[in-house]
Amino acid sequence: MTKRKIFIACDTTKISEIKNIIKQTENSEISFGYKFGLEFLNSKNGRKFVSSLKHKITFGDYKIADIPNTCASTIKAVKDLNFNYITIHISSGLEALKAAKKVSGKTKLIGVSILTSLNNKALKEIGYKSDVKKLVYQQAKLAQKAKLDAIVCSAKEVKMVKKVFKKEIITPGIRFSSSNDDQKRVMTPKNAFAAGATSLVIGRPITKGNIKNNIKHLINHLKNDSKL
Structure with a gap:
């Protein structure tokens, strides 16, 4: 069966931490990708490191939000990094x-x-x-109209989004427990996949503490899911 993707949020500016995250998450039971946010992409060595990655699923979380010309120019400016995914705010229009x-x-x-x-x-x-x-539903319709390849939304809105957006649905705000940190609309991995998400973004629940143990926890959490 097709593996579900988990994007690891690499939220740090330290190259050594990123290398450790990648090393510890090379697991045959789950298909991992790596999400690099503004913190890392704007760091001194971030761009150079991303350009050196080979045979990894990479996600440039730029969350571009600007006028049409600048949005297009930004995409062109990072093409040499060969990201598999790049984000843009739907609210850009x-x-x-x-x-x-x-x-x-x-x-x-x-x-x-x-x-x-x-x-x-x-x-x-x-x-x-x-x-x-209401806002997410309207934005999902806009994403479909613009022929985007994927959408990011809370797992709580996935079922609604699926009614109007027919491609990949990626959900952040994933937590193993009731601890929300600075997130408001959260859900567990198993429930997010059950709701219809195609990929999850998980950061601190995996990267903080013992990464291998956290991955085992994730696998155990999903072990009854035949589509893992």
Whole structure:
């Protein structure tokens, strides 16, 4: 059966930590990819390190949000890094999404919906009048219209998103327990896959502490899932 993907969030600027994460997560039972966020990508040696990675699934989490021309130019500027995935905020608008998609080539363009660190209260503070679910649903329709390759959303919105978006659905905000950290809309790995997610992004629950033990915990958590 096709393996489910787990993207490890490599949230550090230390190359030695990234190398250790990659070494410890080379596991035959799970297909791992590596997500590099702004913290690492903007660090002194981040770009050089990513360019040296071979035969790994890589995810450039730039969360691009700008006018159409700048979004497209940013995609072009990092093409030499050969990312498998790159993110762009759906809130950049349809024209920006189309412009970025037009130049993305083999790199899969992921539309980021409402961040999992936000809830209805936070959206109201920003100035949004719609709640999380309504906004994510509308953004999913926009992602489908722009022909994006994937979408990022909370696992709590996956079932709803699947109604209008027909490609990959990647879910962050994954926790093994009730500890949310700075996330608001979270779910366990097993429940996220059961909801219909195609890939998960997991950071601290795997990278903090004993990585191998954390992976064993993840495998045990999913062991009754025939599609692991």
